[in-house]
Amino acid sequence: MRRVVVTGLGLLTPHGAGVEHAWKSILDGKSAIRPITAFDAEGFACSIAGEVPQVDGRGHGAPGQPGVFDPEAVMSAKDRKRVDDFIVYAIAAADEALADAGWKPESEEDKCATGVMIGSGIGGLGPIAATALEMQEKGPRRVSPFFIPMSLINLASGQVSIRHGLKGPNHSVVTACATGAHAIGDAARMIALGDADVMVAGGAESSVVPIGIAGFLACRALCTDFQDQPEKASRPYDKDHAGFVMGEGAGIMVLEELEHAKARGAKIYAEVVGYGMSGDAHHITAPSEDGEGGYRAMQAALKRAGLQPSDVDYVNAHGTSTMADWIEAKAVERLMGDHAPKVALSSTKSMIGHLLGAAGAVECVYCVLAIRDQIAPPTINLENPEQETALNMVKDKGEPMRIDVAMSNSFGFGGTNATVVFRKVD
Amino acid sequence: MSDTLERVRKIVIDHLDADPDKVTEKASFIDDLGADSLDNVELVMAFEEAFDIEIPDDAAEHIQTVGDAVKFIDEKLAG
Numbered sequence: 400m401r402r403v404v405v406t407g408l409g410l411l412t413p414h415g416a417g418v419e420h421a422w423k424s425i426l427d428g429k430s431a432i433r434p435i436t437a438f439d440a441e442g443f444a445c446s447i448a449g450e451v452p453q454v455d456g457r458g459h460g461a462p463g464q465p466g467v468f469d470p471e472a473v474m475s476a477k478d479r480k481r482v483d484d485f486i487v488y489a490i491a492a493a494d495e496a497l498a499d500a501g502w503k504p505e506s507e508e509d510k511c512a513t514g515v516m517i518g519s520g521i522g523g524l525g526p527i528a529a530t531a532l533e534m535q536e537k538g539p540r541r542v543s544p545f546f547i548p549m550s551l552i553n554l555a556s557g558q559v560s561i562r563h564g565l566k567g568p569n570h571s572v573v574t575a576c577a578t579g580a581h582a583i584g585d586a587a588r589m590i591a592l593g594d595a596d597v598m599v600a601g602g603a604e605s606s607v608v609p610i611g612i613a614g615f616l617a618c619r620a621l622c623t624d625f626q627d628q629p630e631k632a633s634r635p636y637d638k639d640h641a642g643f644v645m646g647e648g649a650g651i652m653v654l655e656e657l658e659h660a661k662a663r664g665a666k667i668y669a670e671v672v673g674y675g676m677s678g679d680a681h682h683i684t685a686p687s688e689d690g691e692g693g694y695r696a697m698q699a700a701l702k703r704a705g706l707q708p709s710d711v712d713y714v715n716a717h718g719t720s721t722m723a724d725w726i727e728a729k730a731v732e733r734l735m736g737d738h739a740p741k742v743a744l745s746s747t748k749s750m751i752g753h754l755l756g757a758a759g760a761v762e763c764v765y766c767v768l769a770i771r772d773q774i775a776p777p778t779i780n781l782e783n784p785e786q787e788t789a790l791n792m793v794k795d796k797g798e799p800m801r802i803d804v805a806m807s808n809s810f811g812f813g814g815t816n817a818t819v820v821f822r823k824v825d
Numbered sequence: 826m827s828d829t830l831e832r833v834r835k836i837v838i839d840h841l842d843a844d845p846d847k848v849t850e851k852a853s854f855i856d857d858l859g860a861d862s863l864d865n866v867e868l869v870m871a872f873e874e875a876f877d878i879e880i881p882d883d884a885a886e887h888i889q890t891v892g893d894a895v896k897f898i899d900e901k902l903a904g
Contacts, residue, residue, distance in 0.1 A: 477842035481863075540873075544866035 400591040404824060405668040406660050407500025407653030408764050409492035409601075413449030413458065413646050413751045415466020416491060418499070422768050424466070424750070426797030428779045430630035431751050432644050433459050437607050445621040447629040448607045449646030449752035451488065481545045482558060483523035484605035488649035488757075489555035490562060493517070493599050497563060500653035500665060502597060504564065512596040514567030515556040516586040517603060517651065518578035520756030520811075523550025525608040555603050567595040575811030576717070576753065578602045579650060579760030584674035584819050587654050596659045601651035601760035615645065618684055622720065633753075634780035635718035635746040636728065636792065643719040646752030650761030669770045669821040673706065673806075675699030679814025686723050686810060690730030693717070693808060696816035697734055704820045706804060709738040711820075713775045713805040714790075715762045718746025719753050725786045727808060732790055739789040743775040743800060750779055759809030763819055766805035770823050774799045829876075829902075830895050836871045837891060840864065850892040865889075872898060 410417065413431035414424035424431070431449045436457050440446035452460030453468045460467040470479060473491045482490075493515075497503065504510045530546045548554055553571035560569050568589055572582040579602030586600035615621045622642035625632035633644040660667055677699065679692035686692060701708060714731055718724045724746070732739050747765055754761055765776055774797040781794050791798075803823045810816045834848045843858045854860040854868060869885045872878070872894055878901045880888070888894050 475842060477840075540879075541870065543870070544863040548863075 401593065402657035403587040403590045403654050403671045404657050404660050405652050405671065405767050405821070406655045406665040407496040407502065408668065408767065409494065409496030409499065409651040410761060410764055411451055411468060411488050411492045412648040412754070412761055413451060415452050416468040417466055418495065418764065418768070420466035422765070425747055425765060425776045426774060428777050428795045429750060430633070430779060432629040432632055434629060435607060438609050440612065443612050444616055444623040445612055446626055447632055447644060449644060450607055451648050481549055482554070483526050483549045484647070485519050485522060485603040485649070486549070486555045486558050488605060488647070489517050489603035489651065490558055492601065492603070492649040492651040493559045496599060496651040496653045500655070502653060502665070510564050510566040512567055513565045514569060514586070514589060514595040514598045515560045515565050516568070516570045516572065516582050516589070516598055516600040517555040517559060518572030518574070518582040518756055519552045519555060519603050520573070520575050520578050521604070521606050521611065522552035524606050524611050526550050528608065528610040559599055565599065568598070574815045574817070575813060576755050576758055577809040577811035577815045577817045578756035579758055580763060580807055580809035580817035580819050581676070581759070583652060583654070583671070583760060583763050584676070584817055587671040587674060590654055590656050596656045598654045599651060600654055601649060602757040603649035604755045604757040605647045606755055607645055607647050612645065620684065620721065621645065631780055633720045633749045635716070635720045635724045635749050635778055636784055637781050638783045638785040640720045640724065640785070643721055643748070644752035646754040647757070648754050648761065649757050650764045652760070652764060652767070667824050669767045670824050671819065672822045673700035673704030673818070673820030675701070675703060675818045677816045679816065681814050684812050686726050686814070688726060690726040692814060692816045693727050693810055694730040694734055696818040697731070697806065697808065700806065700818035700820045704822070706820065708735045710804050711735065711742055711806055712800065712802040713766065713769050714742060714744045715766050715805065715807045716744055716746045717808045717810045718778070719748055723810070727810070728788055728790065732788055735790070740791060743791045743793050743798065745776055745778040745793045747776050749781070759807065759817065762807045762809065763821070766807045766821050769805050770802050770821055773802055775802065827895065827899070829899050830891070832875060833872065833891055833894050833898065836875055837868065840868055840871055848891060850895065851890060853890045855889065876902065878902070
Protein backbone atom coordinates (compact mmCIF):
# COMPACT_ATOMS: atom_id res chain seq x y z
CA MET A 400 0.00 0.00 0.00
CA ARG A 401 1.11 3.54 -0.72
CA ARG A 402 2.16 5.70 2.24
CA VAL A 403 0.10 8.77 3.15
CA VAL A 404 1.36 11.95 4.81
CA VAL A 405 -0.17 15.17 6.09
CA THR A 406 0.99 18.24 4.16
CA GLY A 407 -1.56 20.92 5.03
CA LEU A 408 -3.70 21.95 8.01
CA GLY A 409 -6.70 24.22 8.46
CA LEU A 410 -8.68 25.06 11.60
CA LEU A 411 -11.70 27.13 12.50
CA THR A 412 -12.62 26.49 16.12
CA PRO A 413 -14.33 28.27 19.02
CA HIS A 414 -10.87 29.75 19.70
CA GLY A 415 -10.99 31.37 16.27
CA ALA A 416 -9.68 31.06 12.74
CA GLY A 417 -6.23 29.85 11.77
CA VAL A 418 -4.17 26.87 12.88
CA GLU A 419 -1.51 28.77 14.81
CA HIS A 420 -3.94 30.92 16.79
CA ALA A 421 -6.19 27.96 17.60
CA TRP A 422 -3.23 25.77 18.60
CA LYS A 423 -1.64 28.41 20.85
CA SER A 424 -4.97 28.86 22.64
CA ILE A 425 -5.08 25.10 23.24
CA LEU A 426 -1.53 24.93 24.63
CA ASP A 427 -2.31 27.91 26.88
CA GLY A 428 -5.29 26.00 28.28
CA LYS A 429 -7.87 28.65 27.39
CA SER A 430 -11.56 27.84 27.51
CA ALA A 431 -13.61 29.07 24.54
CA ILE A 432 -16.96 28.26 26.13
CA ARG A 433 -19.27 31.29 26.49
CA PRO A 434 -22.97 32.16 26.62
CA ILE A 435 -24.68 31.39 23.29
CA THR A 436 -24.98 34.39 20.95
CA ALA A 437 -26.48 32.72 17.85
CA PHE A 438 -29.98 32.84 19.33
CA ASP A 439 -31.74 33.79 22.53
CA ALA A 440 -31.14 30.70 24.66
CA GLU A 441 -33.20 31.83 27.61
CA GLY A 442 -35.47 28.97 28.62
CA PHE A 443 -32.95 26.35 27.43
CA ALA A 444 -31.43 24.28 30.26
CA CYS A 445 -28.10 24.73 28.45
CA SER A 446 -27.35 28.26 27.25
CA ILE A 447 -23.60 27.99 26.68
CA ALA A 448 -21.50 26.73 23.79
CA GLY A 449 -18.22 27.06 21.95
CA GLU A 450 -19.12 29.31 19.02
CA VAL A 451 -16.74 30.54 16.35
CA PRO A 452 -15.94 34.21 17.17
CA GLN A 453 -17.01 36.33 14.17
CA VAL A 454 -16.60 39.98 13.22
CA ASP A 455 -20.36 40.62 13.47
CA GLY A 456 -20.35 39.84 17.20
CA ARG A 457 -21.41 36.21 16.95
CA GLY A 458 -19.44 34.00 19.31
CA HIS A 459 -18.40 37.16 21.22
CA GLY A 460 -16.16 38.17 18.32
CA ALA A 461 -15.21 41.74 17.43
CA PRO A 462 -13.31 43.30 14.52
CA GLY A 463 -9.57 43.25 15.16
CA GLN A 464 -9.77 40.56 17.83
CA PRO A 465 -7.01 37.92 17.35
CA GLY A 466 -8.36 34.93 15.43
CA VAL A 467 -11.76 36.52 14.76
CA PHE A 468 -13.45 34.98 11.71
CA ASP A 469 -14.70 37.16 8.87
CA PRO A 470 -17.01 35.08 6.64
CA GLU A 471 -16.99 37.89 4.06
CA ALA A 472 -13.32 37.11 3.43
CA VAL A 473 -14.38 33.60 2.38
CA MET A 474 -17.59 34.26 0.44
CA SER A 475 -19.76 37.23 -0.46
CA ALA A 476 -23.07 37.65 1.35
CA LYS A 477 -24.86 36.61 -1.86
CA ASP A 478 -22.95 33.34 -2.08
CA ARG A 479 -23.39 32.67 1.64
CA LYS A 480 -27.17 32.59 1.06
CA ARG A 481 -26.60 29.30 -0.76
CA VAL A 482 -24.74 27.56 2.06
CA ASP A 483 -25.28 26.82 5.70
CA ASP A 484 -22.57 27.83 8.17
CA PHE A 485 -21.02 24.35 8.33
CA ILE A 486 -20.18 24.72 4.63
CA VAL A 487 -18.71 28.21 5.14
CA TYR A 488 -16.57 26.80 7.97
CA ALA A 489 -15.46 23.86 5.81
CA ILE A 490 -14.49 26.20 2.96
CA ALA A 491 -12.52 28.48 5.31
CA ALA A 492 -10.55 25.60 6.84
CA ALA A 493 -10.02 23.95 3.44
CA ASP A 494 -8.69 27.22 1.97
CA GLU A 495 -6.19 27.43 4.83
CA ALA A 496 -5.14 23.77 4.53
CA LEU A 497 -4.62 23.96 0.75
CA ALA A 498 -2.65 27.20 1.05
CA ASP A 499 -0.57 25.65 3.84
CA ALA A 500 0.13 22.62 1.65
CA GLY A 501 1.03 24.85 -1.27
CA TRP A 502 -1.14 22.62 -3.45
CA LYS A 503 -3.00 24.39 -6.26
CA PRO A 504 -3.69 21.89 -9.03
CA GLU A 505 -3.66 23.54 -12.47
CA SER A 506 -3.39 20.65 -14.92
CA GLU A 507 -6.34 18.38 -15.63
CA GLU A 508 -4.28 15.43 -14.39
CA ASP A 509 -3.50 17.08 -11.05
CA LYS A 510 -7.11 18.18 -10.61
CA CYS A 511 -8.37 14.65 -11.24
CA ALA A 512 -5.85 13.27 -8.74
CA THR A 513 -7.14 15.54 -5.95
CA GLY A 514 -10.31 14.63 -4.08
CA VAL A 515 -12.40 15.90 -1.18
CA MET A 516 -13.80 14.03 1.81
CA ILE A 517 -15.45 16.40 4.28
CA GLY A 518 -18.15 15.13 6.60
CA SER A 519 -20.57 16.59 9.10
CA GLY A 520 -22.55 15.06 11.91
CA ILE A 521 -25.86 16.78 11.20
CA GLY A 522 -25.27 19.24 8.35
CA GLY A 523 -27.80 22.01 7.80
CA LEU A 524 -29.87 21.54 10.92
CA GLY A 525 -30.49 25.30 11.21
CA PRO A 526 -31.98 25.77 7.72
CA ILE A 527 -33.92 22.50 7.98
CA ALA A 528 -35.69 23.76 11.11
CA ALA A 529 -36.15 27.32 9.82
CA THR A 530 -37.47 26.19 6.42
CA ALA A 531 -39.92 23.76 8.02
CA LEU A 532 -41.35 26.61 10.09
CA GLU A 533 -41.55 28.89 7.04
CA MET A 534 -43.32 26.23 5.01
CA GLN A 535 -45.78 25.65 7.83
CA GLU A 536 -46.57 29.37 7.88
CA LYS A 537 -46.46 30.31 4.19
CA GLY A 538 -46.88 27.07 2.28
CA PRO A 539 -44.66 24.92 0.05
CA ARG A 540 -44.14 27.57 -2.64
CA ARG A 541 -42.10 29.72 -0.26
CA VAL A 542 -39.34 27.12 0.17
CA SER A 543 -36.03 28.52 -1.10
CA PRO A 544 -34.40 26.83 -4.10
CA PHE A 545 -31.20 26.91 -2.06
CA PHE A 546 -32.68 25.04 0.91
CA ILE A 547 -31.58 21.55 -0.19
CA PRO A 548 -28.10 22.43 -1.52
CA MET A 549 -27.36 24.53 1.58
CA SER A 550 -28.34 21.72 3.95
CA LEU A 551 -26.95 18.54 2.38
CA ILE A 552 -23.90 17.27 4.25
CA ASN A 553 -21.89 16.31 1.15
CA LEU A 554 -22.24 19.85 -0.22
CA ALA A 555 -19.26 20.81 1.98
CA SER A 556 -17.17 18.49 -0.19
CA GLY A 557 -19.04 19.69 -3.28
CA GLN A 558 -18.43 23.39 -2.61
CA VAL A 559 -14.73 22.88 -1.83
CA SER A 560 -14.35 20.86 -5.02
CA ILE A 561 -16.08 23.53 -7.14
CA ARG A 562 -14.07 26.33 -5.54
CA HIS A 563 -10.66 24.73 -6.13
CA GLY A 564 -11.40 22.66 -9.25
CA LEU A 565 -10.75 19.37 -7.45
CA LYS A 566 -12.04 16.60 -9.72
CA GLY A 567 -10.94 13.47 -7.84
CA PRO A 568 -13.13 11.40 -5.49
CA ASN A 569 -15.86 13.57 -3.96
CA HIS A 570 -17.23 11.89 -0.89
CA SER A 571 -18.58 12.56 2.56
CA VAL A 572 -18.80 10.81 5.90
CA VAL A 573 -21.73 10.87 8.34
CA THR A 574 -20.96 9.00 11.55
CA ALA A 575 -22.12 11.45 14.21
CA CYS A 576 -19.26 12.42 16.51
CA ALA A 577 -16.80 10.06 14.80
CA THR A 578 -17.29 11.78 11.42
CA GLY A 579 -14.08 13.82 11.31
CA ALA A 580 -11.84 10.87 12.25
CA HIS A 581 -13.58 8.54 9.80
CA ALA A 582 -13.24 11.15 7.03
CA ILE A 583 -9.49 11.42 7.55
CA GLY A 584 -9.04 7.65 7.87
CA ASP A 585 -11.18 6.89 4.81
CA ALA A 586 -9.49 9.60 2.73
CA ALA A 587 -6.06 8.24 3.67
CA ARG A 588 -7.22 4.84 2.47
CA MET A 589 -8.34 6.29 -0.86
CA ILE A 590 -4.81 7.59 -1.37
CA ALA A 591 -3.24 4.34 -0.17
CA LEU A 592 -5.35 2.39 -2.67
CA GLY A 593 -4.59 4.79 -5.52
CA ASP A 594 -7.99 6.46 -5.99
CA ALA A 595 -6.30 9.84 -5.49
CA ASP A 596 -2.86 11.31 -4.81
CA VAL A 597 -4.13 14.18 -2.67
CA MET A 598 -7.27 14.42 -0.51
CA VAL A 599 -8.75 17.41 1.29
CA ALA A 600 -10.29 15.70 4.32
CA GLY A 601 -11.99 16.57 7.57
CA GLY A 602 -15.23 17.61 9.20
CA ALA A 603 -17.41 20.67 9.77
CA GLU A 604 -20.34 21.40 12.05
CA SER A 605 -22.69 24.29 12.85
CA SER A 606 -25.36 22.86 15.12
CA VAL A 607 -25.48 25.60 17.75
CA VAL A 608 -29.08 26.29 16.76
CA PRO A 609 -32.21 26.04 18.92
CA ILE A 610 -33.27 22.59 17.72
CA GLY A 611 -29.69 21.31 18.01
CA ILE A 612 -29.39 22.38 21.63
CA ALA A 613 -32.92 21.20 22.45
CA GLY A 614 -32.33 17.85 20.76
CA PHE A 615 -29.12 17.03 22.62
CA LEU A 616 -30.70 18.30 25.85
CA ALA A 617 -33.55 15.86 25.28
CA CYS A 618 -31.14 12.93 25.10
CA ARG A 619 -29.57 14.18 28.35
CA ALA A 620 -26.19 14.61 26.68
CA LEU A 621 -25.59 18.34 27.25
CA CYS A 622 -24.15 20.04 30.32
CA THR A 623 -26.80 21.87 32.35
CA ASP A 624 -24.51 22.81 35.26
CA PHE A 625 -21.95 25.64 35.35
CA GLN A 626 -24.21 27.86 33.22
CA ASP A 627 -22.93 30.93 35.06
CA GLN A 628 -19.30 29.76 34.76
CA PRO A 629 -19.17 28.60 31.14
CA GLU A 630 -15.38 28.20 31.07
CA LYS A 631 -15.76 25.52 33.78
CA ALA A 632 -18.53 23.57 32.10
CA SER A 633 -16.53 21.17 29.92
CA ARG A 634 -14.57 19.08 32.43
CA PRO A 635 -13.71 15.60 31.18
CA TYR A 636 -12.50 13.12 33.85
CA ASP A 637 -13.44 15.50 36.68
CA LYS A 638 -15.88 14.23 39.27
CA ASP A 639 -18.17 17.20 38.57
CA HIS A 640 -18.52 16.47 34.84
CA ALA A 641 -22.12 17.10 33.83
CA GLY A 642 -22.46 16.46 30.11
CA PHE A 643 -20.86 17.86 26.98
CA VAL A 644 -20.85 21.46 25.79
CA MET A 645 -21.55 21.91 22.09
CA GLY A 646 -18.98 23.53 19.86
CA GLU A 647 -18.86 24.44 16.17
CA GLY A 648 -16.22 24.88 13.49
CA ALA A 649 -14.15 22.82 11.09
CA GLY A 650 -10.88 20.93 10.87
CA ILE A 651 -9.33 20.06 7.52
CA MET A 652 -6.15 18.26 6.47
CA VAL A 653 -4.47 17.91 3.14
CA LEU A 654 -3.40 14.26 2.88
CA GLU A 655 -0.96 13.25 0.22
CA GLU A 656 0.83 10.22 -1.13
CA LEU A 657 4.38 10.26 0.28
CA GLU A 658 6.30 10.24 -3.02
CA HIS A 659 3.94 12.85 -4.50
CA ALA A 660 4.66 15.12 -1.52
CA LYS A 661 8.42 14.53 -1.72
CA ALA A 662 8.53 15.12 -5.47
CA ARG A 663 7.12 18.60 -5.10
CA GLY A 664 9.17 19.38 -2.01
CA ALA A 665 6.13 19.73 0.23
CA LYS A 666 6.43 20.27 3.97
CA ILE A 667 5.51 16.97 5.65
CA TYR A 668 3.93 17.19 9.10
CA ALA A 669 3.44 13.49 9.88
CA GLU A 670 2.43 10.18 8.36
CA VAL A 671 -1.03 8.64 8.72
CA VAL A 672 0.11 5.17 9.76
CA GLY A 673 -2.95 3.61 11.33
CA TYR A 674 -6.72 3.67 11.09
CA GLY A 675 -9.08 1.40 12.99
CA MET A 676 -12.85 1.13 13.10
CA SER A 677 -15.37 -0.79 15.15
CA GLY A 678 -19.03 -0.93 16.15
CA ASP A 679 -20.32 -1.36 19.70
CA ALA A 680 -23.53 -3.23 18.76
CA HIS A 681 -24.82 -2.05 22.11
CA HIS A 682 -26.90 1.15 22.44
CA ILE A 683 -27.97 4.17 20.36
CA THR A 684 -26.28 6.80 22.55
CA ALA A 685 -24.22 5.05 25.27
CA PRO A 686 -20.97 3.11 24.87
CA SER A 687 -20.79 -0.38 26.33
CA GLU A 688 -19.58 -0.17 29.93
CA ASP A 689 -16.44 -2.20 29.33
CA GLY A 690 -15.29 0.15 26.55
CA GLU A 691 -14.49 -2.78 24.29
CA GLY A 692 -15.69 -0.99 21.13
CA GLY A 693 -13.15 1.80 21.54
CA TYR A 694 -10.54 -0.75 22.62
CA ARG A 695 -10.97 -2.71 19.40
CA ALA A 696 -10.79 0.45 17.25
CA MET A 697 -7.46 1.38 18.89
CA GLN A 698 -6.18 -2.17 18.58
CA ALA A 699 -7.12 -2.31 14.88
CA ALA A 700 -5.44 1.05 14.20
CA LEU A 701 -2.18 -0.07 15.85
CA LYS A 702 -2.25 -3.37 13.98
CA ARG A 703 -2.68 -1.51 10.68
CA ALA A 704 0.20 0.78 11.68
CA GLY A 705 2.42 -2.17 12.58
CA LEU A 706 2.94 -0.57 15.99
CA GLN A 707 2.78 -1.82 19.57
CA PRO A 708 0.89 -0.03 22.35
CA SER A 709 4.33 0.75 23.80
CA ASP A 710 5.05 2.92 20.73
CA VAL A 711 2.26 5.37 21.58
CA ASP A 712 3.26 8.68 23.18
CA TYR A 713 0.08 10.76 23.14
CA VAL A 714 -3.64 9.99 22.95
CA ASN A 715 -6.15 12.72 22.10
CA ALA A 716 -9.17 11.15 23.75
CA HIS A 717 -12.79 11.41 22.71
CA GLY A 718 -13.44 12.59 26.33
CA THR A 719 -16.66 14.58 26.02
CA SER A 720 -17.19 15.41 29.72
CA THR A 721 -19.77 12.67 30.21
CA MET A 722 -20.05 9.29 31.94
CA ALA A 723 -18.23 7.81 28.93
CA ASP A 724 -14.90 9.56 29.69
CA TRP A 725 -13.54 6.97 32.08
CA ILE A 726 -14.85 4.06 30.03
CA GLU A 727 -12.53 5.24 27.27
CA ALA A 728 -9.62 6.17 29.57
CA LYS A 729 -9.75 2.74 31.22
CA ALA A 730 -9.78 1.09 27.79
CA VAL A 731 -6.66 3.09 26.84
CA GLU A 732 -5.02 2.14 30.14
CA ARG A 733 -5.80 -1.53 29.57
CA LEU A 734 -4.45 -1.43 26.03
CA MET A 735 -1.23 0.30 27.13
CA GLY A 736 -0.57 -2.09 30.01
CA ASP A 737 2.81 -1.45 31.69
CA HIS A 738 3.47 1.39 29.23
CA ALA A 739 0.50 3.43 30.57
CA PRO A 740 2.56 5.81 32.77
CA LYS A 741 4.50 6.88 29.66
CA VAL A 742 1.35 7.67 27.67
CA ALA A 743 0.04 11.22 27.80
CA LEU A 744 -3.73 11.51 27.45
CA SER A 745 -5.93 14.59 27.21
CA SER A 746 -9.28 15.83 25.98
CA THR A 747 -9.08 19.10 24.11
CA LYS A 748 -12.89 19.22 24.28
CA SER A 749 -12.35 20.63 27.77
CA MET A 750 -11.47 23.93 26.03
CA ILE A 751 -13.54 24.10 22.83
CA GLY A 752 -16.45 21.81 23.67
CA HIS A 753 -17.64 19.03 21.41
CA LEU A 754 -17.62 19.95 17.72
CA LEU A 755 -19.63 16.81 16.84
CA GLY A 756 -18.82 15.90 13.23
CA ALA A 757 -15.87 18.30 13.16
CA ALA A 758 -14.41 17.09 16.48
CA GLY A 759 -12.42 14.14 15.17
CA ALA A 760 -10.84 16.20 12.39
CA VAL A 761 -9.92 19.11 14.67
CA GLU A 762 -8.42 16.62 17.14
CA CYS A 763 -6.42 14.90 14.39
CA VAL A 764 -4.98 18.33 13.56
CA TYR A 765 -4.02 18.76 17.23
CA CYS A 766 -2.31 15.33 17.16
CA VAL A 767 -0.27 16.33 14.13
CA LEU A 768 0.70 19.63 15.80
CA ALA A 769 1.63 17.75 18.98
CA ILE A 770 4.08 15.76 16.87
CA ARG A 771 5.36 18.88 15.08
CA ASP A 772 5.97 20.84 18.28
CA GLN A 773 6.75 17.88 20.59
CA ILE A 774 4.18 19.01 23.13
CA ALA A 775 1.02 17.36 24.44
CA PRO A 776 -2.06 19.57 24.73
CA PRO A 777 -3.82 19.58 28.10
CA THR A 778 -7.21 18.83 29.62
CA ILE A 779 -8.47 21.80 31.62
CA ASN A 780 -10.90 21.82 34.54
CA LEU A 781 -9.58 18.48 35.76
CA GLU A 782 -9.63 19.51 39.40
CA ASN A 783 -10.75 16.31 41.10
CA PRO A 784 -10.26 13.22 38.96
CA GLU A 785 -13.26 10.94 39.26
CA GLN A 786 -11.07 7.84 39.04
CA GLU A 787 -7.40 6.96 39.40
CA THR A 788 -5.26 6.04 36.44
CA ALA A 789 -1.68 5.18 35.60
CA LEU A 790 -1.91 7.32 32.45
CA ASN A 791 -0.23 10.75 32.34
CA MET A 792 -3.28 13.03 32.41
CA VAL A 793 -1.79 16.26 31.04
CA LYS A 794 -3.51 19.18 32.78
CA ASP A 795 -3.97 22.93 32.38
CA LYS A 796 -1.07 23.74 29.99
CA GLY A 797 0.71 21.98 27.14
CA GLU A 798 3.42 19.61 28.37
CA PRO A 799 6.62 19.36 26.29
CA MET A 800 7.63 15.76 25.70
CA ARG A 801 8.91 13.44 23.02
CA ILE A 802 6.02 12.54 20.71
CA ASP A 803 6.74 10.20 17.81
CA VAL A 804 3.31 8.56 17.71
CA ALA A 805 -0.02 10.24 18.46
CA MET A 806 -3.43 8.62 18.41
CA SER A 807 -6.85 10.26 18.07
CA ASN A 808 -10.03 8.54 19.25
CA SER A 809 -13.54 9.50 18.15
CA PHE A 810 -16.73 7.70 19.07
CA GLY A 811 -20.25 8.43 17.84
CA PHE A 812 -23.90 7.80 18.61
CA GLY A 813 -24.99 4.49 17.17
CA GLY A 814 -21.88 2.89 18.65
CA THR A 815 -19.41 3.84 15.92
CA ASN A 816 -15.72 4.13 16.79
CA ALA A 817 -12.69 5.41 14.89
CA THR A 818 -9.01 5.71 15.79
CA VAL A 819 -6.40 7.42 13.63
CA VAL A 820 -2.66 7.08 14.34
CA PHE A 821 -0.04 9.58 13.19
CA ARG A 822 3.73 9.13 13.28
CA LYS A 823 6.60 11.58 13.03
CA VAL A 824 8.42 11.49 9.70
CA ASP A 825 12.19 11.87 9.84
CA MET B 826 -39.46 54.86 -15.72
CA SER B 827 -42.34 52.85 -14.35
CA ASP B 828 -42.70 52.19 -10.66
CA THR B 829 -42.72 48.44 -11.40
CA LEU B 830 -39.41 48.67 -13.25
CA GLU B 831 -37.77 50.47 -10.34
CA ARG B 832 -39.03 47.92 -7.82
CA VAL B 833 -38.00 44.97 -10.02
CA ARG B 834 -34.56 46.50 -10.54
CA LYS B 835 -34.08 46.91 -6.80
CA ILE B 836 -35.02 43.26 -6.13
CA VAL B 837 -32.66 42.06 -8.86
CA ILE B 838 -29.79 44.23 -7.60
CA ASP B 839 -30.31 42.99 -4.03
CA HIS B 840 -30.66 39.31 -4.84
CA LEU B 841 -27.93 39.00 -7.44
CA ASP B 842 -25.59 41.54 -5.90
CA ALA B 843 -25.55 43.00 -9.41
CA ASP B 844 -23.97 46.21 -10.70
CA PRO B 845 -26.95 48.67 -10.87
CA ASP B 846 -25.73 50.05 -14.22
CA LYS B 847 -26.10 46.62 -15.79
CA VAL B 848 -29.63 46.03 -14.51
CA THR B 849 -31.39 47.47 -17.55
CA GLU B 850 -34.76 46.50 -18.96
CA LYS B 851 -33.07 44.25 -21.54
CA ALA B 852 -30.69 42.56 -19.10
CA SER B 853 -30.98 38.78 -18.92
CA PHE B 854 -30.66 37.39 -15.41
CA ILE B 855 -28.52 34.46 -16.55
CA ASP B 856 -26.63 35.86 -19.55
CA ASP B 857 -25.93 39.37 -18.27
CA LEU B 858 -26.25 39.36 -14.50
CA GLY B 859 -24.52 36.14 -13.43
CA ALA B 860 -27.58 34.30 -12.19
CA ASP B 861 -28.08 30.54 -12.43
CA SER B 862 -31.34 28.58 -12.67
CA LEU B 863 -31.74 28.51 -8.88
CA ASP B 864 -31.26 32.28 -8.67
CA ASN B 865 -34.07 32.63 -11.23
CA VAL B 866 -36.39 30.58 -9.04
CA GLU B 867 -35.50 32.74 -6.06
CA LEU B 868 -36.04 35.96 -8.03
CA VAL B 869 -39.50 34.84 -9.09
CA MET B 870 -40.32 34.07 -5.45
CA ALA B 871 -39.13 37.55 -4.49
CA PHE B 872 -41.35 39.13 -7.17
CA GLU B 873 -44.33 37.12 -5.90
CA GLU B 874 -43.73 38.30 -2.36
CA ALA B 875 -43.04 41.95 -3.24
CA PHE B 876 -46.05 42.38 -5.54
CA ASP B 877 -48.32 39.94 -3.70
CA ILE B 878 -49.02 37.94 -6.85
CA GLU B 879 -48.67 34.35 -7.92
CA ILE B 880 -46.40 33.49 -10.83
CA PRO B 881 -47.17 29.98 -12.13
CA ASP B 882 -44.18 27.78 -13.03
CA ASP B 883 -44.91 27.84 -16.78
CA ALA B 884 -45.00 31.65 -16.75
CA ALA B 885 -41.86 31.81 -14.58
CA GLU B 886 -39.93 29.91 -17.26
CA HIS B 887 -40.50 32.80 -19.67
CA ILE B 888 -39.28 35.46 -17.26
CA GLN B 889 -35.65 35.69 -18.35
CA THR B 890 -35.02 39.45 -18.36
CA VAL B 891 -35.83 42.45 -16.21
CA GLY B 892 -38.27 43.56 -18.93
CA ASP B 893 -40.00 40.16 -18.98
CA ALA B 894 -40.62 40.45 -15.25
CA VAL B 895 -41.95 44.01 -15.48
CA LYS B 896 -44.29 43.10 -18.35
CA PHE B 897 -45.67 40.03 -16.53
CA ILE B 898 -46.16 41.89 -13.26
CA ASP B 899 -47.83 44.90 -14.88
CA GLU B 900 -50.22 42.65 -16.78
CA LYS B 901 -50.99 40.66 -13.67
CA LEU B 902 -51.62 43.80 -11.60
CA ALA B 903 -53.82 45.25 -14.32
CA GLY B 904 -55.89 42.07 -13.96
